[in-house]
Amino acid sequence: MVITEEDIMNAKKAYDNREEVADETLATLYAKALTRNSKRFPDIPQKVKYVALKQPSGGFLLEARSTETCSADGRP
Numbered sequence: 001m002v003i004t005e006e007d008i009m010n011a012k013k014a015y016d017n018r019e020e021v022a023d024e025t026l027a028t029l030y031a032k033a034l035t036r037n038s039k040r041f042p043d044i045p046q047k048v049k050y051v052a053l054k055q056p057s058g059g060f061l062l063e064a065r066s067t068e069t070c071s072a073d074g075r076p
Helices: 006-015 024-040
Strands: 047-052 060-065
Touching: 006 024, 006 060, 024 047, 024 060
Parallel strands: none
Antiparallel strands: 047 060
16 A cells, blocks of 8 residues: 555544544554654654554554564554
8 A cells, every 4th residue: 555645644633633543454554654754743752663453442543652562563
């Protein structure tokens, strides 16, 4: 998948506002977009991996995870 500028901005907005993303594929794309482009946003954690965590409601939240808490595939 190609990450567009719109994806990056939507990912930042979803992370900042703690918005749930309904689609797992889109949530994963947003997590990758934040991980690769976090340098552009000094107000969010740097040098971490962003992951999409499944919520009891069925949606996904974007969370920052340090490399010590991530498994090989980027999930906690």
